[in-house]
Amino acid sequence: MYRHSLRTRVAIAFAVCVAVLSVAWGVAFFAAIRLTEDRVLQHQLQRAAESYPSMPMNLRGYDEIASLPEPLREWAQTNPGEGLYEFEENELHVAVLSTDNEKLATDDEQRLGFVVFDVAGIEASSLEDWWWLLFITGAVGTLATLGFGLGVVVMRKAVAPVAQLAKAVADIDPEQLTAEDHKRIESSRYGDDEVGVLARTIEKTLERISAFVERERYFTSSASHELRTPITVITGAIELLEQSNLSATDTKALDRVKRATLDMKITIEMFLCLARETDDGLYDEQFLVMPLVSKAIDQQRYLLIRKFVNVDIDELAKPSVNGHPQAFSIAVNNLVRNAFEHTLHAQGPITIRIKEHELLVTNQVSSDADNRHTPTEAPSSQGYGLGLGIVQRLCERNGWSFSLLADEQRVVARLSW
Template identity: 80%
Template sequence: MYRHSLRTRVAIAFALCVAVLSVAWGFAFFGSIKLTEDHVLQHQLQRASESYPSMPMNFRAYDEVGHLPESLREWAQSNPSEGLYEFEEIELHVAVVPTDNGQGQGFVVFDVAGIEAASSDDWWWLLFIASAVGALAALGFGLGTIVMRKAVAPVVQLASAVADIDPEQLTAEDHRRIEAKRFGDDEVGVLARTIEKTFERISAFVERERYFTSSASHELRTPITVITGALELLEQSDLSPNDVKALNRVKRATLDMKTTIEMFLCLARETDDGLYDEEFSVKPLVNKAIDQQRYLLSRKSLDVDIDELANPKVKGHPQAFFIAVNNLVRNAFEHTLNAQGSITIRITEHELLVTNQVNSDAHEQQTPTVASPSHGYGLGLGIVQRLCERNGWSFSLLADEKNVVARLSW
C-alpha cells in the first residue's frame, strides 16, 4: 500500500538518485584532491630527505636575464609578458613578475625535477580515475534501476495481472488478481478500479447472454414447434386449393421465422460446444438452401444454374454456414425480376459465388462497385458478415448496374 501518488514516487525516486550520486561524486573529487596533495608533498619530502643535510632550493628569484639558468636565457631575451610558464622538457616552472622599481622583469623559477610524477605514474592515476568513474556510473545505474523499479512496481504488477486474464473466460481468480484494494489510492488504484468495474460489467453481460440464449432457445422454439405440428395436422385434412395456398404461405413464414430465430441465437451465443471447429460439406447445405427458397421463383421465368467445380469441405459452424448461404440465395431469388436471365451458383474449392442479374440491358456497362453489406441487397447481409467473421470466413458483395455477385470464401 502506498501513501503517495505514482507521480510523487517517481519524483522522489529521481531526487534520491541525484542526491546519492551527487554525494558520491563529491566524495570522489574530494578524495582525488587530497590524494594529489599528499602525493606532491610526499615527493617534496622525499627529495629533501635525499639531499640531507643540505636542503634543496626549489624556488629561486632572478632579477636579470643573465643570472637565469642557461636553458632559460634565450627564452627570457624574447621579453615574455607577465604570467606563468611551464617547460616540461627541463622540468621548470617560471613566473614572470615586474620588479620593484618597475624598470624590468623579474623571474621566479621553480624546479620540479623529482617532484612531478613520472609518465607511468600519470597513466596509473588516469586508470584509477577511470575506474572510479566507471564504478560510480555502475553504482548510479544500479541504484537508479532499483529505485525506479520500486517506484513503478504497482504499474508492472497491474499490467502483469491484466495480461494473464482471458476476457472470454473470466474466473473468480481473475477478479481477485485485479482487486483495486491491492493497489492503493493513487493513479494505479484508479486504473485498477476502472478495470475491475469493466470486468464486472463484462461478466454480468456474459451471464445475461448465457441466460438469454438458454431461455430464448426454448421459449422461442417451442411456439414454432407447436405451429409446425398444427400445420402438419392441417395438411392431412380435406382442404380447398385456396386453403392449401394459405397453408403453404404459413409454412414458409414459419420456416423463415425458425431460420431467423436460429440465426440470432447463433450470433448471440458466446460459445457453442465446439461447433465452430466442425468440418462439413458445402454442397448439401447449398442444395438445401435452394430447395427452401425455390418457392420465390414460382411466378418467375428464371433458371438456377449450379456450377459445381469442386466438392469442398469447410471448417466452422455448419448451421451458421447454412444461414449465410440461405440468406444469399434468398436475396438472389427475391431481387431478380422476371425474365432477367438465370441465377448462377458456383462452388469452387475455396469460395461460393451467387450471381444474379438486376438489369436486362446487356449493352449498358458500368464499373463494378463493392456494395455495403448492411443495406441495399437484403437486411440479412450484415448478419451474414457477422457470421463469417465469427467463423473466420470472408464475405464480399460486388454490384454494378447489371449483376450482383455475392462471394463467400473460406
C-alpha cells in the same frame, strides 16, 4: 499498501537517486584532490630525501634575465607580461611580476622579477599520467554503472505496483473469468493512489463483463426455447390448415404466413447462433456443402415466382467443411436469398458454383447482360441486404472468408473455407 501516491513515490525515488549519485561524485572528486595533494608532497619530499643533506632548490627567485636558467633567457628578453607561464619541455613553471615600487623619470622600462619552480622529479611522467587517466576513467565508468543500476532498482521499486497490476490483468481471460481472477485484481491490494484507482476501474469493468457473460448465457439457454416454441406452434397450425379445403385466396395468404414463419425461424436461429459464446463442440463437426445448398435453394425458391429465372448449380467438387453446420447453413441461406431477391425479371440464370474450397453465388442486377465489366469488391452490407453483415460475422467466428464482388451487371458472393 503505500502511504504516498505513485507520482510522489517516483519523485522521491528520483530525488534519492540524484542525491546518492551527487554524494558519490562529491566524494570521488574530493578524494581525487586529496590524492593529488598527497602525491605532489610525497614526490617533493622524496626528491629532498634523495639529495640529503643538501636541500634541492626547486623554487628560486631571479632579478636579472642573465641569472635565469638557460632555457628561459631568450624568452625573458621578449619582456613578457605579468602572469604564470608553463614550459612543459623543460619542466619549469614561471611567475612573472613587477619589482618596481617607484618609477624613475629617466627609466622607461619596467623591471621584472621571475619566480621559477622546477618540477622535474615532482610531476608524474607521461606514462604515469596515462595510467592515472585510465584509472580515473574506470572509476567514472564504475560510478556511472552503479548509478544506472541504482536508478533501475529504485525506479522498479517505485513502479512495482503498476507492474504487479499489469501482470495480474495480463493473466486474465475475459471470456473465462474465475473467482481467482477477481482476487488477483482486487483493488484493496493496491491502496488509494493512482494504481488503486486504476485497479478499482478494472475491477468494476470485470464485474460488468462477468454480469454481461452471465446474462448472455442465460439468454442463449432460455431464449432458444422461448422463441422457438411460438414458431413451432404456428408451423403446426399452418400444416393443419394446409390439409383443409381452402380457397385460392386463402391458400395464397397461408403461403405468405408460411414463408414469414420460415423467415422468422431462420432469423431466430441466426441471432442465437451469433449470441452463443460456446456451442458444445459443434464447431468441429464435418459436413457436406451440397445438401445445405440444395436446402437453401428449396427454402428460397418462392422468391423466384413469376420472375422466370433459372438456377444453375455447377458442382465442380463435393467438398466437406469442418465447422458449425448451422452457421454455414445460415450463411448459405442469406447468400441465396439475396441473390434471389435482387435478380431482375427474366435476367437469369442465377449461378451457384461449388468448388473444393469455395462457394460462388452469382446473380444479375442489370438488364445489360452483354457488357462485361471487371467486378470490384463492395462492402458486404451496402445495398445487398443486412444479412450479409451477419454472414461476415458468422464467417469470422468459424474461420471462413466472405467477400462480395459487384459491378454494374452482376454481383458475386464468395464464401471460402
